[in-house]
Amino acid sequence: MCYSDLSEQIKAATLEVHERAENTQLMICFQKGQITRTQYKVLLCSLYEIYTSLEEAMDRNSSHPAVAPIYFPQELDRTEALERDLEVFLGPQWRSRLIVPAATHRYAQRLRQIGKERPELLVAHAYTRYLGDLSGGQVLGKLAQKAMRLDSADGLSFFSFPGVSSANRFKQLYRSRMNSIELSAQQRTDVLREAVDAFHFNIQVFDDLQKMLTMTSASEEKPKERAERVTSLMSPVQLTLGLCVGLLTVGIGLYNY
Template sequence: MPSAMEGSEGGEEGETLRYEEAEDDNVSPTDLSELLKEGTKESHDRAENTQFVKDFLKGRIKKELFKLATVALYFTYSALEEEMDRNRDNPVFAPLYFPVELHRREALVKDLQYFYGEDWGEKIQCSEATQHYVDRIHHVGQHEPELLVAHAYTRYMGDLSGGQVLKKVAQRALKLPSTEEGIQFYTFDNVSSAQQFKQLYRARMNALDLDKNTKERIVEEANQAFRFNMQVLN
């Protein structure tokens, strides 16, 4: 799903996703947050124009497809958070380790229990496209941990931004309970202000001790993460 984007109301045409990042006078064009923002714009545009996302934003999402997307997210975040835990003390990632605020696996388990029942684990399987994504995350976490930043940025910043639009659309289109069963993934109980948290996260990214080459590799990995996401949704 699209990442690092804000949502806005789209009238009869449904919801839309668009950039809306607060300007920070202290940010330099060579800061990682700026390099990622500029370096992934084309990937953002492609991601938000996939048929899955366009249909989703117009409320044309079918429950079975939404369930499969939730399954894919479960396997993706299980891998991502396993590798984040592995690198929690690694200086190339540690400043971005926010398990209480960000981790999604537990929320996804609740969503899977809602959609599939208590024996959900026996009813789901990882698709081939999702497995490729998962394999890449594990490789990065174990062999190139500095690139883990790209995967965390791509997923969590999107979840705190455009993901909140998708939450409203899913709840309405699928007639899900107002108590938010089935969409716990989009609920961040420990983040009081998404905008402030994203600013903190970007500041932490910019403070990482990374050379120019590593920053460029992180931007390329973020674009790769977008490609994985689009392949999963297709």
């Protein structure tokens, strides 16, 4: 089937990898509402690095012909929302407590790179992330609140888009604006490839994190005495890093956009 609209082309090009990403074990657990406070705290750390990198690149290229039509900072930006959530869960000194895995750094580095060298490729990342967040944010926010037994939505600002009155109508507007972007045949091909790569980045993250979780579970089965001995030999920084990395999960917009 031949698609002329860029949004439809991206959806078709990422169909298989999109499904693979949705069905990673970590993503399935999140969708089932099986997320702990510790997991969520470190999730916020990873999301913060990803979105600050994306939004800094979008801001820098806001007048670029490929970025300007889909530049909606008031409606979509997540950085400030994530900062509020991080303060709720990590306290006022949250910036000094941010810990993210190498996979997150790699994804953020890619966003910074194309922001400097190939701004038109930002279209792929902005589309897959923001429209995914709009599609699944409300559901995941409620699941997270229930799983962590939160009395209020404090700490769940990431999932809320107060500047968007209707997610469906806004997504239609976004697709329309994106489809109006003028790209050469080669640029369009590159954007489609970048959208696929965006999912591959995240699948790799999920796979690596699942290995970490498996290793953590195995270590928890060891005798308490050994755990206490190892802990006594670790510095506070090492202990914090091991705990955060072992329980890390990453949320991405992997929903029907």
